[in-house]
Amino acid sequence: MWVLFTLTVGVVFVIGLLSSTIMERRTETLYLDRPRVEIEPLDPRGEVWGQNYPNQYESWKATLDTSFMSKHNGNANIDMLERYPNLVMLWAGYGFAKDYNQSKGHMYAVTDLMESLRTGGPTTPDSGPMPSTCWSCKGPDVPRLMSEVGPKEFYSGKWAKYGGEQVNPVGCADCHDEKTMDLKITRPALIEAFERQGKDINRASHQEKRSLVCAQCHVEYYFDKKRPLAEGVAYLTLPWDNGTTAEEMEAYYDAREFTDWTHKLSKAPMLKAQHPGYELYEQGIHAKRGVSCADCHMPYRSEGGIKFTDHKIQSPLNNMANSCVVCHREGENELTKNVYSTMDKVLEARTILEDLLVKLHIEAEFAWKQGASEEQMKDILMDIRHAQWRWDYAAASHGGAFHAPIETLRVISTGIKIAQEGRLKLVRILTELGYTGEVPMPDVSTKAKAQAYIGLDMDKLNTEKQNFIDNVLPQWMEKAEKREAGYTTHTATGK
Amino acid sequence: MKFFSYFKPPPQWIIFVTVLVGVIVGMLFYSVYVSNAISYLSDDPKTCVNCHVMMPEYATWRHSSHGRVTNCNDCHVPHTNPVAKYAFKAMDGLGHATAFTLRSEPQVIRMKEAGKAVVQENCKRCHSALNQNVGLLNISLKEANHDQGKLCWQCHREVPHGKVKGLTSTPNARVPTLDSPVPGWLTKNFKKQTK
Numbered sequence: 001m002w003v004l005f006t007l008t009v010g011v012v013f014v015i016g017l018l019s020s021t022i023m024e025r026r027t028e029t030l031y032l033d034r035p036r037v038e039i040e041p042l043d044p045r046g047e048v049w050g051q052n053y054p055n056q057y058e059s060w061k062a063t064l065d066t067s068f069m070s071k072h073n074g075n076a077n078i079d080m081l082e083r084y085p086n087l088v089m090l091w092a093g094y095g096f097a098k099d100y101n102q103s104k105g106h107m108y109a110v111t112d113l114m115e116s117l118r119t120g121g122p123t124t125p126d127s128g129p130m131p132s133t134c135w136s137c138k139g140p141d142v143p144r145l146m147s148e149v150g151p152k153e154f155y156s157g158k159w160a161k162y163g164g165e166q167v168n169p170v171g172c173a174d175c176h177d178e179k180t181m182d183l184k185i186t187r188p189a190l191i192e193a194f195e196r197q198g199k200d201i202n203r204a205s206h207q208e209k210r211s212l213v214c215a216q217c218h219v220e221y222y223f224d225k226k227r228p229l230a231e232g233v234a235y236l237t238l239p240w241d242n243g244t245t246a247e248e249m250e251a252y253y254d255a256r257e258f259t260d261w262t263h264k265l266s267k268a269p270m271l272k273a274q275h276p277g278y279e280l281y282e283q284g285i286h287a288k289r290g291v292s293c294a295d296c297h298m299p300y301r302s303e304g305g306i307k308f309t310d311h312k313i314q315s316p317l318n319n320m321a322n323s324c325v326v327c328h329r330e331g332e333n334e335l336t337k338n339v340y341s342t343m344d345k346v347l348e349a350r351t352i353l354e355d356l357l358v359k360l361h362i363e364a365e366f367a368w369k370q371g372a373s374e375e376q377m378k379d380i381l382m383d384i385r386h387a388q389w390r391w392d393y394a395a396a397s398h399g400g401a402f403h404a405p406i407e408t409l410r411v412i413s414t415g416i417k418i419a420q421e422g423r424l425k426l427v428r429i430l431t432e433l434g435y436t437g438e439v440p441m442p443d444v445s446t447k448a449k450a451q452a453y454i455g456l457d458m459d460k461l462n463t464e465k466q467n468f469i470d471n472v473l474p475q476w477m478e479k480a481e482k483r484e485a486g487y488t489t490h491t492a493t494g495k
Numbered sequence: 496m497k498f499f500s501y502f503k504p505p506p507q508w509i510i511f512v513t514v515l516v517g518v519i520v521g522m523l524f525y526s527v528y529v530s531n532a533i534s535y536l537s538d539d540p541k542t543c544v545n546c547h548v549m550m551p552e553y554a555t556w557r558h559s560s561h562g563r564v565t566n567c568n569d570c571h572v573p574h575t576n577p578v579a580k581y582a583f584k585a586m587d588g589l590g591h592a593t594a595f596t597l598r599s600e601p602q603v604i605r606m607k608e609a610g611k612a613v614v615q616e617n618c619k620r621c622h623s624a625l626n627q628n629v630g631l632l633n634i635s636l637k638e639a640n641h642d643q644g645k646l647c648w649q650c651h652r653e654v655p656h657g658k659v660k661g662l663t664s665t666p667n668a669r670v671p672t673l674d675s676p677v678p679g680w681l682t683k684n685f686k687k688q689t690k
Contacts (some may be wrong), residue, residue: 008515015522021596022530029547029672033663053667181669305659306666307555 038490039178042147044140048489049172053181055303060171060311063105068318071340072347073398075314078102081447088450089358090388093264094272095129097454098461103398106170106313109138114473117461121468122160130159131234136187137217140173141166143186151188155223156233163472164479175213183209187216193238210292211278218277218293220249220393222258244279246393246411250386259385264454266364267377268384273392280397284404299323339402346394346401349412353391356419360384363426363439370433380429383422390415529676535588538568541671546591548600552656554668559655570617571610583613603660611646612636618647 035052043049050057068074080100081088091097099117113119113134122128133155136142145165146154177184185191185201190212194201204212223234242248250271259269281287286296294309299322301310316323317339320332328335364380390411394400400408430436444450451458504512527533534542544553556562561570572587573579587610594600606614615636622632634644652658675682 005515008519012515012519012522015519015526018596019522019526019529022526023676025546025595026529026673026676030675032547033550033666033668035667055667302659305661305664307657307659307664308667 035492038492040487040490041178042140042144042173043178043487044144044168044171044173045484045487046140046168046171049176049178053172055306055308056311057172059301059308061107062312063107063314065312065314066104068315070315070317072343072401073102073315074318075104076102077104079447081450084354085444085447085450086354086358088447088454089265089361089444090354090391091272092361092454094261094270096272097451098456098458109169110167111169113138115465115469117465119159120461121464121466121472122158122163123468123472125161125163126158128158128160131155131223132157132159132161133223133234133236134159135162135166136189136236138170139166139168140171140186141168143173146186146188152230152233152235155230155235160472164476164483167477167480167484170217174216183213185209185212185216189221189236189238190216190219193240196241207290207292210294211281211287214293214297215278218275218398220274220276220279220396222253222260226256240279244276244282245407246390246414249276249279249393250389253389263361263384266361266381266384267368268361268364268381268388270385271389271392273389273396275396275398276393277397277399277403280393280400280407281403283407286403296323299326342405343401346405346408346412349409349416350391350395353387353412353415353419356416356423357384357388357391358444359439359441360387360419360422360426362441363423363430366439367426367429367433370430370435372429372433376429376432380422380425383418383425387415387419387422390418530592531673535584538566540566543567544670544672546595547672548595548604548662550668550670550672551660551662551665552604553670554665555656557670559653559657561655565621569621570614573613574617574620583609600662602662604662605660608636614648615639615646622647 037048037051039049039052046057046060050060063075066076069076078101080102081097087100088097091100095118101112101116104112118130119134120129136154141162142154145162172178174186175183183206191201201212219238221236221238224237225232225234227233227235227237239249239252242252253271258271260272261270262268263270278293281293296316297313298309298311299316299319300307301322310319310322312319317336320335324335325332330338361384364377364384367377367380394408394411394415397403397408430439442453444453448458531542531545534545540553540556543549552567556565556567568580568584573583612635615634619633632644632647634646636646638644639646639649648654657664
């Protein structure tokens with residue numbers, strides 16, 4: 001009996017050991033490849049999320065790169081007004097005539113805003129030319145602040161109001177849920193635009209969200225100061241109620257008699273198109289085949305044997321092997337030639353329209369000087385508004401020439417038609433006023449000459465900005481550092 | 496009956512033996528519970544990730560074209576008849592359990608011959624309609640080993656687990672791994688750990 005007893009003891013002991021090995025291997029799962037930190041909801045600091053997702057974090061930081069220049073775009077530091085002085089004329093009387101640089105990587109979102117002459121040099125929280133709404137697209141501090149004060153309060157007041165509150169550039173919390181890393185829409189403007197169209201953005205599929213998280217910012221917008229329950233607040237609104245084509249958005253604005261600014265030279269009631277990238281893209285063939293923004297601009301990358309989504313958002317022309325060649329097997333050289341040939345053609349048409357618009361503004365200014373009346377100029381001013389809207393819709397979409405070249409060309413061509421009709425009307429007015437010669441064109445062939453012509457005091461603006469950078473900005477940075485030092489970061493304890 | 500009466504313990508041992516048998520059975524139940532053994536009868540992909548070494552396979556499958564239309568067993572277990580299915584599961588499972596217990600899994604886990612044969616048959620099983628007009632494709636592992644054709648994944652190499660394999664090739668993937676085996680109704684009364 002004792003033999004049996006001893007044997008049984010042995011068997012039970014071994015079963016116990018087996019259970020132990022099972023438990024050991026189960027416990028490994030709690031700590032192996034697990035997130036290192038528990039990310040607080042809406043934590044705006046990319047470096048915290050980066051401890052859990054180093055590959056995505058490092059590729060996100062790589063958007064600091066400014067070494068790439070494609071034929072027409074890229075991520076380099078380019079003063080666009082220097083390169084295209086016509087732009088100064090087209091935007092006379094508006095902030096963009098002061099300063100306009102080629103957009104760079106997301107990491108520059110906040111610093112570019114601080115350094116741009118368009119935000120001026122505010123010295124107090126309620127000074128400066130821009131409203132606080134301008135922060136809406138600059139970083140993950142936006143959803144953080146909006147969850148604290150709500151969108152309406154966020155949009156109220158001046159840009160300088162949030163100095164020291166917004167320091168993190170476009171990053172993780174803008175697009176991702178901190179617990180599941182699912183894609184999340186954080187900007188109310190897009191959610192509300194969907195609601196007005198009768199759609200619920202939360203029902204969008206994952207593939208659709210791979211475009212919609214970009215559409216939070218890369219869309220045309222305006223500040224609706226007449227919104228019920230928010231009068232006087234620069235409420236960020238997407239003009240999508242009629243649709244997203246150039247004509248539909250124009251009709252939306254015309255119906256509301258909305259104007260972005262009055263042109264300094266021609267006195268036309270102007271519209272500014274701000275980057276309708278998503279809207280124009282949706283009309284192109286890639287979108288129609290179900291390709292999302294991330295498919296080309298954030299393709300998969302394999303580094304060190306690990307495959308992950310490349311968060312260095314950049315021109316696919318700088319990453320053709322992973323971006324284009326995955327589907328289009330013609331080879332990089334051939335593809336590059338195809339892309340550039342299309343873009344060249346769109347640029348050709350766009351340049352024609354730009355030149356016409358400059359002439360239009362100057363000829364209108366001349367007509368006013370000759371004594372034209374408001375009644376005589378009314379239709380011409382609307383033509384200027386519509387023609388330049390079409391030019392801006394095409395130009396500001398940043399890639400419309402690739403995303404939807406045919407639609408972009410169509411929009412430009414209608415712009416050319418309207419511009420020329422405006423000029424025909426001007427000729428008749430000038431003849432009525434007794435002037436039959438060619439309108440003299442001033443020499444505005446450089447940025448400096450153009451800015452002088454439209455009466456910008458660049459020295460004053462630059463000094464103001466320098467003062468801001470030297471005196472106000474350090475205070476904002478200090479305030480932000482203090483605030484963020486108070487954030488706690490919890491290490492993940494496993495489940 | 497005489498056979499069983501041989502095992503009956505002497506009267507003064509009956510209680511002790513009963514208790515001991517109870518202990519053994521209890522430990523067996525515990526082993527079955529903690530190893531999640533019953534789950535292996537199902538086709539749920541979560542089951543395969545009972546072993547964390549399968550995390551990269553789960554993650555790559557989930558991100559692949561097959562991620563929403565198949566589960567692990569659709570490809571890796573024979574579907575010719577139920578007996579073949581469960582017999583294969585049993586043999587395979589015992590092999591896996593042994594390797595996992597003895598910690599003998601390699602850094603790069605690859606299918607063995609039996610597994611390859613099964614997967615090839617399953618590729619054909621689902622994609623037969625597409626393959627009707629392409630003669631290359633009605634190949635079994637045996638034929639491929641005799642150079643009479645190629646296995647499907649010799650060309651379709653990324654499908655579905657990708658070309659680069661390894662225990663650490665998906666370090667941040669969200670995979671539904673096992674939680675603590677202590678059930679919630681017990682732990683909710685424990686004092687919470689301070690962070």
